[in-house]
Amino acid sequence: MSEDKKLPDPSIIKEEILAKYPPKIARKRAKSMVVVDKSMDQEVQSNVRTIPGIITQRGCCYAGCKGVVLGPTRDIINLVHGPIGCSFYAWLTRRNQTDPGEAGPDGENFINYCFSTDMQDSNIVFGGEKKLKQAIQEAYDIFKPKAIGVFSTCPVGLIGDDVHAVSREMKEKFGDCNVFGFSCEGYKGVSQSAGHHIANNQLFKHVIGRDNTQPEGKYNINLLGEYNIGGDAFELDRIFELCGINVISTFSGNSNVTGFERSHTADLNLVMCHRSINYVAEMMETKYGIPWFKVNFIGGDATAKSLRRIGEYYEDPELIARIEEVITAELPSVKQAAKDVLKTTDGKLAMMFVGGSRAHHYQELFAEMGMTTVSAGYEFAHRDDYEGRKVLPTIKVDADSRNIEELKIEADPELYNPRKTKVELEDLEKNGLEFSEYKGMKNDMADQSLIVDDISHWEADKLIEYYKPDIFCAGIKEKYVVQKMGIPLKQLHSYDYGGPYAGFEGAKNFYTDIERMLSTSIWKKLKAPWLETGASDPCICAEYVA
Ligand code: CFM
Numbered sequence: 361m362s363e364d365k366k367l368p369d370p371s372i373i374k375e376e377i378l379a380k381y382p383p384k385i386a387r388k389r390a391k392s393m394v395v396v397d398k399s400m401d402q403e404v405q406s407n408v409r410t411i412p413g414i415i416t417q418r419g420c421c422y423a424g425c426k427g428v429v430l431g432p433t434r435d436i437i438n439l440v441h442g443p444i445g446c447s448f449y450a451w452l453t454r455r456n457q458t459d460p461g462e463a464g465p466d467g468e469n470f471i472n473y474c475f476s477t478d479m480q481d482s483n484i485v486f487g488g489e490k491k492l493k494q495a496i497q498e499a500y501d502i503f504k505p506k507a508i509g510v511f512s513t514c515p516v517g518l519i520g521d522d523v524h525a526v527s528r529e530m531k532e533k534f535g536d537c538n539v540f541g542f543s544c545e546g547y548k549g550v551s552q553s554a555g556h557h558i559a560n561n562q563l564f565k566h567v568i569g570r571d572n573t574q575p576e577g578k579y580n581i582n583l584l585g586e587y588n589i590g591g592d593a594f595e596l597d598r599i600f601e602l603c604g605i606n607v608i609s610t611f612s613g614n615s616n617v618t619g620f621e622r623s624h625t626a627d628l629n630l631v632m633c634h635r636s637i638n639y640v641a642e643m644m645e646t647k648y649g650i651p652w653f654k655v656n657f658i659g660g661d662a663t664a665k666s667l668r669r670i671g672e673y674y675e676d677p678e679l680i681a682r683i684e685e686v687i688t689a690e691l692p693s694v695k696q697a698a699k700d701v702l703k704t705t706d707g708k709l710a711m712m713f714v715g716g717s718r719a720h721h722y723q724e725l726f727a728e729m730g731m732t733t734v735s736a737g738y739e740f741a742h743r744d745d746y747e748g749r750k751v752l753p754t755i756k757v758d759a760d761s762r763n764i765e766e767l768k769i770e771a772d773p774e775l776y777n778p779r780k781t782k783v784e785l786e787d788l789e790k791n792g793l794e795f796s797e798y799k800g801m802k803n804d805m806a807d808q809s810l811i812v813d814d815i816s817h818w819e820a821d822k823l824i825e826y827y828k829p830d831i832f833c834a835g836i837k838e839k840y841v842v843q844k845m846g847i848p849l850k851q852l853h854s855y856d857y858g859g860p861y862a863g864f865e866g867a868k869n870f871y872t873d874i875e876r877m878l879s880t881s882i883w884k885k886l887k888a889p890w891l892e893t894g895a896s897d898p899c900i901c902a903e904y905v906a
Pocket residue numbers: 424428454552585587589633634635636714715716717718719852853854
C-alpha cells in the first residue's frame with residue numbers, strides 16, 4: 361500500500377504545531393508525532409495521559425469496557441451502576457448490530473434497552489450497594505437473563521461500593537444467572553483502552569470456558585476484535601459459511617453468552633482488532649493451547665489473504681480448495697468495483713485518526729482505490745499497535761497501567777490441549793504464517809507520512825491546512841469542524857449511516873461511499889460569513905446587558 365509516492369515533508373508542520381505549545385508540552389507532544397522513516401526503529405509515544413486542556417478524541421475506561429467489548433453481546437444484561445448520564449451516553453450510540461435469529465426481535469436481545477441504577481446524591485453519601493442489589497433483582501425478575509454484567513462508573517469507585525461482592529451474592533442467590541462485575545470506573549487508565557483490558561479479564565474469569573459442549577463443525581474458529589459495526593460481522597459470517605468455517609464466537613459482534621462460554625473449544629483464534637482483545641487471545645493460548653494470528657478483513661485483497669491463512673493453518677486440501685473457490689467467486693467483482701471508482705479516487709489523499717486499529721486497517725482499503733494515507737494515528741493505542749509486538753518487552757509499565765489487573769494464567773490441568781505442536785507451528789511459520797504477531801501500523805505506512813498519537817483538535821486543524829487532504833476519517837466529534845474547513849469527513853467509528861465495510865461486499869460499499877464523498881464539491885462551497893464579507897480580522901463582539 362505504501363508504494364513510495366513522494367510525500368511532502370511534514371517536519372515543517374510538526375514544528376509549527378509544536379511552536380504554539382508551552383515548551384514542556386511541546387516536548388511531550390513531539391514524542392507522539394513521528395515522521396515515518398522505515399529505515400529505522402522509531403518510538404511512538406502512546407498510552408500516556410492526555411495533557412489537561414488539550415481537546416482529545418479519547419473516551420473513558422467505562423466506555424471501553426461497557427460500550428466497546430460487552431456492548432455488542434445481545435443476551436447479557438449490561439447494568440450500569442452509576443448516575444443516569446453515564447448510561448444516556450452509552451445507549452445505542454455505537455452501531456453494533458445483532459441478529460437474535462430464531463428468538464426474534466423480542467427474544468433474548470437486550471441491546472436496545474438501557475439498564476442503570478440511576479444513582480442519586482443520597483446513594484453517593486450513604487452507599488449504592490443496596491440500590492444495586494435491587495436493580496439486579498429487578499432485571500432478573502423481569503428478563504430472566506443468562507447473565508448480568510455490572511459496570512462501575514466513576515462515583516462507584518470513589519465511594520467504594522463493592523460491585524464484585526454484590527454480584528457474587530446475587531449469582532449465588534439466583535443459581536441460574538451468571539452475575540459478574542467490572543471495576544471499569546471512567547478514570548481508570550488513560551483512555552478506553554484500560555476498559556478493554558478489564559473487560560477481557562472479567563470475560564476470561566467469569567464466562568469463557570464454562571460450557572464444554574464440543575462444536576460440530578470441521579473447522580472451528582473464534583473471531584476476536586470484530587464488533588459488527590454497520591453489519592461487518594454479518595458479512596464475515598456469510599463468507600465463513602461459504603468457506604465451511606464454523607465461527608463458535610465472535611468477540612463480540614453479533615455474539616451471545618453461549619458462544620463465549622464455548623469459545624475455548626475452537627481450533628484457532630483470529631485477531632482482527634489487536635488493541636481491544638489481544639489479552640483474551642493470549643490468555644486462551646496459555647490456558648487452552650489455542651494459537652492466534654492477526655487477520656484483516658478490511659479490503660478485498662486483505663480478506664482473501666486472511667482467508668488463505670486460515671487454509672494454511674488447517675493444512676487441509678478440502679478447505680484450501682473451498683476457500684479458493686470463494687475467493688474466485690467473490691474477488692473479481694470487488695476488483696471491478698475498485699476500478700470503477702478509480703477515476704475519482706486515484707491519487708487522492710486521506711488522513712485518519714480513529715481508535716486503536718481502524719486507522720491502520722482502512723489504509724489498505726484506500727490503497728485499493730489508489731489513495732494515499734498521508735497522516736494517521738490512533739486515539740488510545742499502545743506502542744505495539746504502531747511499532748509491532750516486538751517492542752512489548754521494552755514498554756515501561758507506568759502507574760496508570762499498573763492500576764489494571766494482570767491475570768496470572770496457567771495451562772488448565774484438564775482442558776489444555778495444544779492445537780498444534782511446537783514443531784507444527786514452527787513449520788507453519790517457516791511458510792509465512794506468523795503466530796502471536798502484529799507488526800503495527802508504521803510497518804504499512806510510507807516514508808515521510810506522519811503518525812500522530814492522541815491527536816488534538818489544534819493539531820488536526822493544522823494538518824488539514826497543510827496537507828489539504830481529500831478526505832478526513834475520524835468520528836462525530838470531529839465531523840462538523842472538518843467539514844466546515846471544506847473537507848469531507850468519513851466517520852470510521854459508526855460508518856455514518858453506511859456499512860458493512862468488512863469483507864468482499866463491504867469493500868464494494870466503501871468504494872462507492874468514498875467515491876460519492878469525493879465527487880461532491882458541496883463542502884468546498886462553504887464559507888464562514890466573515891470571510892464572505894471580506895473581513896480580514898474575524899471577531900465576536902458582545903456586551904453585557906444589565
Ligand atoms: Fe478496536 Fe473497534 Fe477500533 Fe476499538 Fe472504538 Fe470502534 Fe474504533 Mo470507535 S474496538 S480499537 S474502542 S476497532 S468503538 S469497533 S470504531 S474507537 S478503531
